[in-house]
Amino acid sequence: MKPSPETPAVPGKGPALLQRVAESGRKPVGFVLNGQPLTALAGDTVLTAVLTHSARLRFSEFSGEPRAGFCLMGACQDCWVATESGKRLRACGTFIEEGMRLVTGAEGLA
Amino acid sequence: MSVRPVIVGAGPAGVRAAQALVAHGLRPVVVDEAPRWGGQIYRQPPEGFTRPKQALYGFEAGRADALHGAMAAILGKVDYRPDTLVWSAEGGKLDVLHNGAMSTLAYSHLIVATGATDRVLPFPGWTLPGVYTLGAAQVALKFQGCAIGSRVVFAGTGPLLYLVAYQYAKAGATVAAVLDTASFADKAAAVPAMLRQPALLAKGLYYLGWLRAHGVAVHQGVELAAAEGGERVQAMHWRKAGREYQQACDAVGFGYALRSETQLADLLGCRFVYDPLQRGALPERDAAGRSSVAGVYLAGDGAGIMGADAAEWAGERAALALVADTGGHIDPMRAALLERRLARTAEFRRGLERAFPFPVQWAAGAPDDLVVCRCEEITAGELRRCAADTGAREMNRLKALTRVGMGRCQGRTCGVAAAEILAQACATAPDAVGRLRGQSPIKPLPFSATPAFKQEAA
Numbered sequence: 001m002k003p004s005p006e007t008p009a010v011p012g013k014g015p016a017l018l019q020r021v022a023e024s025g026r027k028p029v030g031f032v033l034n035g036q037p038l039t040a041l042a043g044d045t046v047l048t049a050v051l052t053h054s055a056r057l058r059f060s061e062f063s064g065e066p067r068a069g070f071c072l073m074g075a076c077q078d079c080w081v082a083t084e085s086g087k088r089l090r091a092c093g094t095f096i097e098e099g100m101r102l103v104t105g106a107e108g109l110a
Numbered sequence: 111m112s113v114r115p116v117i118v119g120a121g122p123a124g125v126r127a128a129q130a131l132v133a134h135g136l137r138p139v140v141v142d143e144a145p146r147w148g149g150q151i152y153r154q155p156p157e158g159f160t161r162p163k164q165a166l167y168g169f170e171a172g173r174a175d176a177l178h179g180a181m182a183a184i185l186g187k188v189d190y191r192p193d194t195l196v197w198s199a200e201g202g203k204l205d206v207l208h209n210g211a212m213s214t215l216a217y218s219h220l221i222v223a224t225g226a227t228d229r230v231l232p233f234p235g236w237t238l239p240g241v242y243t244l245g246a247a248q249v250a251l252k253f254q255g256c257a258i259g260s261r262v263v264f265a266g267t268g269p270l271l272y273l274v275a276y277q278y279a280k281a282g283a284t285v286a287a288v289l290d291t292a293s294f295a296d297k298a299a300a301v302p303a304m305l306r307q308p309a310l311l312a313k314g315l316y317y318l319g320w321l322r323a324h325g326v327a328v329h330q331g332v333e334l335a336a337a338e339g340g341e342r343v344q345a346m347h348w349r350k351a352g353r354e355y356q357q358a359c360d361a362v363g364f365g366y367a368l369r370s371e372t373q374l375a376d377l378l379g380c381r382f383v384y385d386p387l388q389r390g391a392l393p394e395r396d397a398a399g400r401s402s403v404a405g406v407y408l409a410g411d412g413a414g415i416m417g418a419d420a421a422e423w424a425g426e427r428a429a430l431a432l433v434a435d436t437g438g439h440i441d442p443m444r445a446a447l448l449e450r451r452l453a454r455t456a457e458f459r460r461g462l463e464r465a466f467p468f469p470v471q472w473a474a475g476a477p478d479d480l481v482v483c484r485c486e487e488i489t490a491g492e493l494r495r496c497a498a499d500t501g502a503r504e505m506n507r508l509k510a511l512t513r514v515g516m517g518r519c520q521g522r523t524c525g526v527a528a529a530e531i532l533a534q535a536c537a538t539a540p541d542a543v544g545r546l547r548g549q550s551p552i553k554p555l556p557f558s559a560t561p562a563f564k565q566e567a568a
Binding site: 018021023027060068071092 | 143150155156159160161227228237239241243245250253254255257258260282341360486487517554556
């Protein structure tokens with residue numbers, strides 16, 4: 001059986017891809033990911049906000065495999081994330097905002 | 111004609127160019143995609159971050175601080191436009207996108223300082239979550255205070271490989287291994303050329319020594335085989351001297367030095383020439399930075415990889431050329447000094463290429479099912495079959511037939527690898543397969559982007 005996307009890959013570890021190692025004293029920012037209320041920090045990009053809770057930003061339109069960005073500097077265009085209203089954000093170059101509602105669960109959404 | 115200079119990019123080259131233009135009484139527009147100046151190497155964290163520059167930039171803290179200060183000091187004398195993407199250009203105007211609104215920006219003279227990104231040669235599994243470029247690993251740490259994982263393998267080759275591994279270990283992340291495709295013998299052979307800049311050589315040796323002293327496994331002369339995982343990367347596999355090895359990890363940062371971001375120069379009509387050292391085509395420029403197009407100047411890593419210090423000198427030198435070309439008075443001694451420094455750096459650059467050589471055997475070892483283009487998921491086998499079935503021997507033909515380089519990244523990520531595969535399939539060298547032409551828009555535009563001006567009715 002294919003594991004659900006939220007299954008920790010490393011036993012005993014959470015699903016988050018990115019690990020905070022500094023600058024943790026910033027103001028919390030509430031946002032919603034796939035319907036679940038979560039907390040990021042002011043100054044997080046959308047990519048950081050999502051990947052400190054999850055291990056993917058989207059699924060590939062072709063293979064359906066999960067993707068989580070690649071270059072983090074606006075060149076590769078791998079990190080587009082959808083909002084609930086269908087808008088697309090480049091996650092590495094957009095800062096998280098209070099109340100943002102993001103979706104990473106739907107196949108084919110880029 | 112009034113002089114209306116525009117600088118694209120606010121990294122080391124763009125900032126020094128702006129400073130020199132201001133010093134000569136001009137007021138440039140400085141357009142940058144980032145929210146704050148500094149470029150990638152001296153990228154500033156967002157407002158509210160508190161780590162000192164020493165923690166962010168290490169040995170380069172002084173240079174970073176000087177560059178940040180130089181721009182801060184001229185902010186009242188330039189038209190600074192951060193968060194602004196240049197997505198097209200032609201004949202004296204740039205098309206830009208800012209806050210979702212499109213507009214055009216006219217220039218009389220243009221300094222292109224678009225910088226560089228990691229040079230990528232993929233391996234199976236490189237699209238797995240947790241696999242990033244070395245530059246991405248560094249951006250996560252410097253700009254977001256995050257590591258790309260808790261147990262990270264750094265792989266590929268180039269100076270950035272050891273620097274990022276060192277920065278991660280210093281920041282408290284576990285560096286599971288450093289996998290360098292360059293051998294120790296490569297580095298030893300490069301020492302004579304690198305002695306031209308002994309401080310840089312010393313820094314490189316310091317990072318390597320520090321990593322080893324702190325128990326980080328450093329393997330040189332390896333070949334990257336594959337990243338393994340399901341929902342995310344779980345191990346990295348490599349080969350050395352005919353044996354296979356693997357290392358468990360939850361993230362991989364990799365790259366093979368840098369490649370210049372040349373698409374804007376291409377849209378501007380600059381003439382390109384194949385550069386054997388870079389193993390790719392670069393826009394032509396004279397010693398001062400003048401391109402083949404009158405009024406268009408090229409500076410920094412976007413015109414050829416020379417590093418951050420050289421980018422500062424090239425930015426200033428290009429600005430002086432612009433001033434001189436528009437009838438202004440410049441100090442010829444200063445211009446000559448900058449050119450001498452750049453010439454010395456070019457020698458050092460040859461040494462670096464010797465120390466961290468491009469893995470020329472990469473294409474021959476790439477399996478047919480390797481995804482080369484991560485936008486459109488086109489494999490090495492599809493590219494080879496296209497070359498065999500259609501006789502395509504040129505990159506733009508290959509692109510038209512397979513869509514490689516046609517996806518959202520416009521070939522920025524896959525272009526180098528696709529050219530290597532095509533050259534291998536045609537049993538020729540990469541200089542014989544041409545280069546992907548830049549296409550507008552060079553980066554995707556949201557459908558919701560609105561013109562900030564009224565278009566005249568057709």
